[in-house]
Amino acid sequence: MSGDTFLAELGYKLGKTIGEGSYSKVKVGTCKKYRENVAIKVVDRKKAPPDFVDKFLPRELDILRGIKHPHIVQVFEFIEVCNGKLYIVMEQAATDLLQLIQNRGHIPNHEARHFFSQIACAVKYLHERKIVHRDLKCENILLTEDMQVKITDFGFGKKIHSSPHLSSTYCGSAAYAPPEVLMGVPYDPKKYDIWSVGIVLYVIVTGCMPFDDSNISKLPKSQQKGVVYPENVHLEEKCQSLIQELLQFSPTERPAAHQIVKHAWVRDGK
Template identity: 90%
Template structure:
């Protein structure tokens, strides 16, 4: 029986490959048993060298069977097939630390502390159980939708028998390896992990590697000189101190994992609760100004930033004043999405600041107006301008949907516009990470005027198709200056949506523009196009 057939009988369906190692592949899998998507690592013993099959693989399996920690990837089961294949079924993560850093450039200290404290706790747990990883790197630090750390890939892990149980195997990645490993001398594997933690922390807060590893033979000399920070990065002294301690050239000078978790930089996890919001922000170089927006549970204020040398927008959320459902469900989703995305047509977030008194400050780029205000000033927008604006909106939605992120509150007020008329999509309060089709949503959210019929009727819905419908409403509003349907009676709104749109007599629209609106506002969700198809619509290709 083939491996795929065997997995099907066990309730798994293999999907695309999401990772590949020297002797294994990791695939997405849907699971009837666990009712969620999983990651399945596939190892073919017949294609791997004897050293891997007889030494490293048994060690990895033994470690994975014996550990359980909130910041280490959870393994559900091991499936061995007589044809030599081994399947390791694990929880699926949303992304990894390397991808996040590639998106963001570098992570501000407050966020870096959030990630690194979780990594350090996981390594402390391993070392207390005399387990070493020996391949800690940003690619092996997975992140969930809620931006929770999950350490993975124990291919070079081993169980040690206390000090001085030295290792002699050269393993891991040169860029994350300590000098004693590169020089080929027996080494303390726990101190190997500590050095790798130093590299990871440096990469998180700077966005670049601390040492040039293009010539491995010269790398130990560079490591001995110590790290240099980019001129553009301003780091807290305590953070620099921790990096210096982790990257001590002499292994015995590096702290133990249990000392790292108690480091003063990690203890400064949140600002004191007795400090007012304005005083805290002043210490960080911000001066709050007027309120420029207000939602159900938050306010957005203009602020002057010394740090970024420009005016910014600061969204203020008070966890203590919001409903429990918002604080425990929607706010963590929004923060996780904003931490993981970067696109020219999505509002850019500079940093997140959390205070012990429950307040969260999200520092974002300041944008001058929004699409609704533009339309109110202009009544309607010409087809050429509409095409320019809507193509930017479409590209942002395509980017989100390709990453299985849905917005679920697209409306003209949430389409910000810069002075150069560049679109910046904002407000991910109802956003969420979906796990691919057919994961349906049941939460009624967003604005009725922009909601599709299936949401108004209270049936489970495809959240991506929700976004597509909202795009149709937005495009209609842009080119006509009116809403397509009268939403004064929400109970009657689905009937009007079923009848289709009618255009004002005074508005002359291109046929291809009308065609796109009608496709987006198709009553049946499966008949609506995907975001990718929208970007390739004939209307966009006709530029004058």
């Protein structure tokens, strides 16, 4: 019996593909027991390398089974099929943050604060539970029809069992990775997330990337110089201050997630 036939017997119907990775696809789906459309991530274990199947995938599943937060994508169920495919059924979003920014150029301060405060709350929730994401980027921040944030894709996520904990795995996207990761030194994965959140905030409010990532070897030097802002974008001083704090070259100088949600710019919207 094929995986799709098995799903059909469970009441699911697969639709078009809305995302694709190296070893997985994300499809729109419907099911009688859920009122709304769902997203179904189809993972093909047979196509994936052993490192993914034995290390990263089990970590992702372990994290997804144990988290529940209004700004993290909700997983409804996991369906294992004997042909090596795994179906992860989750809530469907309307778009993602990158698409929204590409469509609109950049996001005004009051809206940017709305999105960022939800991102920061979700990261705080994860870090308090000793979970790190390590691939926070605009593409992995989904948006519902009523513009609520849903963080997704925990493929590089992991649980950390000691503090301070240092990781050595190079993962994520170079454009959102902090200098210590790009330089190949052991790093604090929580501070990795904080840097990535800083990049996300910069992109939200300016519509462009803060650093040129076309030459990875030169990127840390550029990061050390700090960010400049496009002349056509007006930012509140408090917002610029927060970005500067998040994008500190030294990881120990970056704030913790629980400090970010208390920042003056974030709290101005409350």
